[in-house]
Amino acid sequence: MLSFLAVLIDGTIYASWLFLVAAGLTVIYGVMRILNMAHGSFYAIGAYAAASAIGWYFADGTGSAGVSFLILIGAALVAGLVVGTLVERGLLRFMYGRDETLMVIITYALLxxxxxxxxxxxxxxPYFAYQPYTALGRSTIAGLKVSNYDLVLIGIAVAVGLxxxxxxxxxxxxxxxxxxxxDREVARAMGVNVRRMFTLxxxxGTTLGALAGALTAPSISVVPGIGVEVIVLAFAVVVVGGMGSIxxxxxGALLLGLSRAAAVHFAPQFELFVIYGVMSLVLAIRPQGLFGRTLVRKI
Structure with a gap:
């Protein structure tokens, strides 16, 4: 029973992180139909911004956990809004209406x-921002030591989802x-400013990606390449759950998180395979994902 509880706790923590990483990606695709390959870079920018801000705040050796959380979130908001505005106003607004495959190539180049x-x-x-993680300490749940920061991460993921x-x-x-x-065409005909909706x-989406990176920064070393690593996992989540579905x-994040935790505890040799195995199984049974809608083609 202790092992199953450990799987449940570890899987839920990992799932909360996966959801935060994938939420911005699925929002952008759901509205704009852009499979944003550069989403991992927004995650990395948020992590770097947060780590830099936390390093500055704790430079003199003093600081509080509460303020450090506000700094994490503030850094993510600023980074996401600034970079998102530059990318959308400077590049993507000229590409709206283009083929989805072309948009994948453009966002990959942006990555x-x-x-x-x-x-x-x-x-x-590497950049380190461990202070908020260690400042919250640990709790004991049924004999298992759990980081309070990870528990807060679960709460944030639930709040973001709701x-x-x-x-x-x-x-x-x-x-x-x-x-x-x-239906974009009907919405435009009814007076909706579709381009403004796209910008918003x-x-x-970029702010959510930066927020995920900022909240992850205290538990990792922020190094080049972290954005490339997470984009594959984010795609796995949105593909399993259904493109564009919150x-x-x-x-999808909960299913993949629990599957990975079970593999880590009971069959660690399959840890790297299990996420892609679950994704392949879901797509074989339901190609549009668990909550995906079948799109009607316009002729």
Whole structure:
């Protein structure tokens, strides 16, 4: 029973991280139909911004955990909004309406450019922002030691998921966005400023990606290449859950997180394979993902 509890706790923690990483990607695809390969770079930029801000805050050896959390979130918001605005206004707005395959190529090129830009700005040495992680200490759950920071991460993931769902399902702006998702041409004919909706959606997506990176920074060493590593996992989550579905991203993250935790505890030799195995199994049974909608082709 202790092993199963460990799987449940570890899997939920990993799933919360996966959801935070994938949420911005699925929001952008759901509204804009852009498979954003550069999403991993926004994650990395958020991690670098947060690590730099935390390093500055704790430079004199003093500081509080509460303030450090505000710094993490503030750094993510600033990084996501600034970089997202530059990318959307400077590049993507000229590409709207193009073929989805072309958009994948463009965002992949952007990923390569941003990866090199981060090396120029931040260098290649690792950045550390461990202070918020260690400041919260640990708790004991049924005999298992669990980091309080990881428990906070679960709460943040739940809050982000509920906020996105409430925004899309319970607000007028969310209803407009869902109209754009279902039929852009009709939404435009009804007076909706589709391009403005695209700008808002992209900024939300980039900010969520930067937030995921900022919240991950205290538990890792921030080094070049972390964005490339997470983009594959983010794609796995949205593919399993269904492209563009917030509920699907949550269920997909939970399914993959628990599967990976079970592999780590009971069959560690399959840890690297299990996520892609689950993804392959889901796609074999339901190609559009668990919560994906079958799209009607316009002729």
């Amino acid at each position: 390569l450019i941003l990866e090199d830009a981060m090396k120029i700005v931040f260098g290649v040495n 906020a996105l769902w409430g925004w899309l399902e319970r607000t007028n702006l969310g209803k407009i966005l869902r109209a754009v998702i279902h 959606t992209f900024l939300i 509920e699907g991203a949550a269920v």
